[in-house]
Amino acid sequence: xxxxxxxxxxxxxxxxxxxxxxxxxxxxxxxxxxxxxxxxxxxxxxxxxxxxxxxxxxxxxxxxxxxxxxxxxxxxxxxxxxxxxxxxxxxxxxxxxxxxxxxxxxxxxxxxxxxxxxxxxxxxxxxxxxxxxxxxxxxxxxxxxxxxxxxxxxxxxxxxxxxxxxxxxxx
Numbered sequence: 001x002x003x004x005x006x007x008x009x010x011x012x013x014x015x016x017x018x019x020x021x022x023x024x025x026x027x028x029x030x031x032x033x034x035x036x037x038x039x040x041x042x043x044x045x046x047x048x049x050x051x052x053x054x055x056x057x058x059x060x061x062x063x064x065x066x067x068x069x070x071x072x073x074x075x076x077x078x079x080x081x082x083x084x085x086x087x088x089x090x091x092x093x094x095x096x097x098x099x100x101x102x103x104x105x106x107x108x109x110x111x112x113x114x115x116x117x118x119x120x121x122x123x124x125x126x127x128x129x130x131x132x133x134x135x136x137x138x139x140x141x142x143x144x145x146x147x148x149x150x151x152x153x154x155x156x157x158x159x160x161x162x163x164x165x166x167x168x169x170x171x
Contacts, residue, residue: 002088002089002090003088003089004040004042004048004086004087004088004089005026005086005087005089005092005101005102005103006025006026006084006085006086006103007024007025007026007029007032007033007039007085007086007087008022008023008024008025008026008029008032008033008064008084008085009022009023009025009082009083009084009085010022010077010080010081010082010083010084010085011023011063011081011082012081013074013077013078013081014065015074016073016074017067017072017073017074018067018068018071018072018073018074018076018077019065019066019067019077020065020066020067020068020077020080021060021063021064021065021066022057022063022064022065022066022085023062023063024063024064024125025102025123025125026087026102027101027102027123027130029059029064029125030059031093032087033054033057033064033066034054034057035054035055035056035057036053036054037053037054037057037087037091038051038052038053038054038087038088038091039051039052039053039054039085039086039087040052040085040086040087040088041080041083041084041085042083042084042085042086043083043084044082044083044084046084049083052068052069052070052071052085053068053069053070054066054067054068054069055067055068055069062125100154100156102123104156105120105123105132105154105156105159105161106120106121106122106123107119107120107121107159108120108154108156108159108160108161109159109160109161110134110144110161110162110163111160111161111162111163112162112163112164112165117134117136117142117163117165118134118135118136118137118142119134119135120132120133120134120135120161121133121134121135121141123146124143129145129146129147130145130146131143131144131145131146132144132145132146132151132161142165142169142170143169144163144165144169145169149164149166150163150164150165150166150169151163152164
């Protein structure tokens with residue numbers, strides 16, 4: 001069975017020409033929503049609907065405005081509000097050494113000084129850098145910025161992330 005990975009959610013329509021606003025939840029948003037990309041559309045119950053080819057995409061504030069081939073009017077896309085767009089594993093590009101996809105680190109164990117502190121549950125994209133959400137037992141979630149002084153090592157194969165929690169991050 002083919003694997004798919006979430007890259008965004010259609011949150012609204014944009015204008016009358018069949019464009020949609022997509023809230024990205026992917027690491028390479030510019031590439032995912034660029035002309036020629038093939039994305040799979042899933043409904044809110046995670047049922048596959050169809051493949052969509054990106055005709056154009058551009059960033060706008062915290063989302064992307066995307067136009068898909070074959071969808072020309074607001075009436076063509078209005079029904080897709082709340083639907084999820086995913087990429088098939090076969091359509092992902094190979095990455096350089098040291099690079100990884102979000103789905104490869106979600107669920108990874110997080111250690112500080114070889115002590116397990118939690119697991120990565122989500123990755124947020126608020127602006128300048130990604131923020132990794134670490135679920136901890138009996139404590140509130142820890143928000144770690146993806147910056148070198150905090151994230152020391154990512155081992156995708158071992159599902160392990162080593163961190164150094166800077167003062168003020170765990171208040």
